Amino acid sequence: MNTDISVSTWQAELAVDSRCTLGEGPQWDAINQRLYWCDILGKRLHWLSPATGESGHYQLDHMVSLATPLEGGGLLLVGEDRLCRFDTHSGSVETFCDFETDNPITRSNDARVDCHGSLWLSTMGKKAEKGAGSLYRLHRGKLTRLRSGLTIPNAICFSADGCFAWLTDTVTGVVMRWALDSEGWPKGEPQPWADFSSTLGNPDGAVVDSEGCLWLALWGAGQVVRLNHNGEIIGRVELPVSQPSCSAFAGPDLKTLYITTAQEGFSAEQLAQEPTAGSLYVVELDIAGLAEPPLRLE
Template sequence: MTTEIKVSTWQAELAVDCRCTLGEGPQWDANHQRLYWCDILEKQLHWLAPATGESGHHQLDHMVSLAAPLDGGGLLLVGEDRLSRFDPVNAAVERFCDFETDNPVTRSNDARIDRHGSLWLSTMGKKAEKGAGSLYRLHRGKLTLLLSGLTIPNAICFSEDGEFAWFTDTATGVVMRWTLDSEGWPQGEPQSWADFSTTLGNPDGAVVDSEGCIWLALWGAGQVARLNQDGHVIGLIELPVSQPSCPAFAGADLEMLYITTAQEGFSDEQLAQEPSAGSLYVVETGVKGLAELPLRLV
């Protein structure tokens, strides 16, 4: 962090006391005004209707890390070894395609829809095995490998003009920026953009706001940092729990920032100190989110 830049601060408040083991993948469904997020390890898909406060969850038969709104309705579940269509009205699941089915070590992790309505998704080892993870792009129904040899791929997000993608390998502590072509495909090698390797907390999930800044969860630090276009921290959200995993903007005007958290790996003593760990938090920062496109499969 730099001392030359004024850093704004906010306090996050409890939104849904769901206490997920590994809360992840918050995603706003604008058409149905619902926020979805996952408890990866408990195989659950959670939801919240911010306008009414109503919430609930669906129990699934496999680990899922994101539910992406589809162009035309329904959701696409990013699962541990498959992508599936999901109808939240009747909880019907229809398998769309498989990936890494020959590798029982891995599961899906971070994912986000890009500025072309395509989906970037990652895999990692179920025990965070070094180098077991990969980064993919699902473009018009075809899944393409972008990068392999990663340990915990995270922080997938995109600039509004589609010029850049960001991601991190959490184990390295470094957020990378990748130049994209006019169709959203990476060009050249990703470049180091923001280094958290010597600070408290590891970079996890991230989202871009309407002003072009990135909100980055810092796992272990109990914070979400706001970074400007140069990768400098200009804001910090403080949470009462230590393991925030990913932020996402939601609400009718994308004015609320929701943050998933986790209690994965906690001892009984840690759970006693952080009883609401794994729950969904929210903060109104005065900055609006950047609307994301629904996922296009054709």
């Protein structure tokens, strides 16, 4: 990577002291002005209303890694072996479809809606078993497997024009870019785009801003880095905890970046050093995020 590029730096601050075991999947609900995020291992869906500062959570009966707004209202939960409609008012959960129910070692991991209103989601082994994970696309209600043999698939996000998807298998340290056709389906093979295999931290979740730059969480490094079109670091958000997992732009102008974190695998000593690990962090920016459409099921 080019080390001569000027790098902007921001400091993230504590937003919600949620202390998730594995905080993941931050998602902005623009219609209801609410941020949702998950504690995968704690089986909880957290929420925050930034305008009022109110926050809370729903206790679920299975692991969930994303709650994304649906066209027409409500949320779709990306769960360990199922996709469910969720009513935030009543708390009712209705299964939409199952996946990998015959494989008890896997659960859902990263997920994001593309510019066509279709959901990409990944699975991985509950103990990060090598090659146990897969990548899927839910397009107009039909779930299609795009790739298998992955270990910790992450960093799913998309260019504004819909021409590319980004993704990584965290254990490789390499972020890939994948060309898409006019309907949002992959074509050809994904190509290496940014290599973190020899740096501190492993690539985790990612989100795209309105300038087409990628904001990538570096698990283990306590940073979210901003990457330009060439995959070079041009910005850095520093956190006081070491395991950031993913980011989401939120707020009326999409200039507030929320970052989920984790305390998964921490010893008592590590937890004492990072007492707010697993909490939600925030940084105010002068850069807007890329608005994401609601999920279309039909």
